[in-house]
Amino acid sequence: MKLHTxxxxxxxxxxxxxxxxxxVVDAHRRPSHTHDxxxxxTLSGDGNLGRQSGTLTYREATWDQKGITLAALFEVDETLAVPRTYPDAASFHWAxxxxxxxxxxxxxxxxxxxxxxxxxxxxxxxYVAWACTCGARLRRLDGINFYTSISLAHGGDR
Known part of the structure; x- marks a missing residue:
C-alpha cells in the first residue's frame, strides 16, 4: 500500500x-511528488495467505484491518493520500x-x-456501491468523476 504524507x-x-x-511487515520511505x-x-493480518505480496510467509491484512489502520493515519494527517484510491481523509470516509x-x-x-x-x-x-452481509458498505466513483466532486458536493468537508 502506497501512502503519501x-x-x-x-x-x-x-x-x-x-x-x-x-x-507492518515491510515499510520503505520514499520521495513523493505530491507530499513531503x-x-x-506491507501489512500482515488475518487475511488470506500471501495475496498482497505473492509470498506465503505471512497472511495479508483484511480490508477491515487496512481500513482501521488508514483511519488512524488519517487522524494524524488528513491530507494523507493512497494513490488511485483515497486522495484524502474525507474521500476515504465517504467511500x-x-x-x-x-x-x-x-x-x-x-x-x-x-x-x-x-x-x-x-x-x-x-457512484457504484457494494455491501457485505455483515453490514459493511463500499462505494466508488463511477465514470470520469474525481473525488474533488465529493468535496464540492458536501460544502468542502466531504
Missing part, C-alpha cells in the same frame, strides 16, 4: 497497524460509508463477501 513517520504507521491487530514523502507499506470512524478491532469481519447494491447519482457525481 506530509507528517507521518514509521512509528505512527506501526502504531496504527497495532490498533487494527495487524503488523511517501511510504510503501467506506464512515465504517472506520468507529469500528473496533474486535468487531472486524475477516472475509467480506461483497455484492452489488446499486448506483447513486447526484448533481455532482455518480
Amino acid at each position: 506530509n507528517t507521518i513517520e514509521l512509528p505512527a504507521i506501526t502504531q496504527a497497524a497495532t490498533k487494527a491487530v495487524a503488523a 514523502h511517501s511510504f510503501d507499506v 467506506t460509508f464512515d465504517r472506520f470512524r468507529t469500528l473496533a478491532a474486535a468487531d472486524q469481519h475477516i472475509l467480506h463477501r461483497w455484492s452489488y447494491s446499486g448506483r447513486g447519482v447526484t448533481g455532482f457525481y455518480a
Whole structure:
C-alpha cells in the first residue's frame, strides 16, 4: 500500500497497524511528488495467505484491518493520500460509508463477501456501491468523476 504524507513517520504507521491487530511487515520511505514523502507499506493480518505480496510467509491484512489502520493515519494527517484510491481523509470516509470512524478491532469481519447494491447519482457525481452481509458498505466513483466532486458536493468537508 502506497501512502503519501506530509507528517507521518514509521512509528505512527506501526502504531496504527497495532490498533487494527495487524503488523507492518515491510515499510520503505520514499520521495513523493505530491507530499513531503511517501511510504510503501506491507501489512500482515488475518487475511488470506500471501495475496498482497505473492509470498506465503505471512497472511495479508483484511480490508477491515487496512481500513482501521488508514483511519488512524488519517487522524494524524488528513491530507494523507493512497494513490488511485483515497486522495484524502474525507474521500476515504465517504467511500467506506464512515465504517472506520468507529469500528473496533474486535468487531472486524475477516472475509467480506461483497455484492452489488446499486448506483447513486447526484448533481455532482455518480457512484457504484457494494455491501457485505455483515453490514459493511463500499462505494466508488463511477465514470470520469474525481473525488474533488465529493468535496464540492458536501460544502468542502466531504
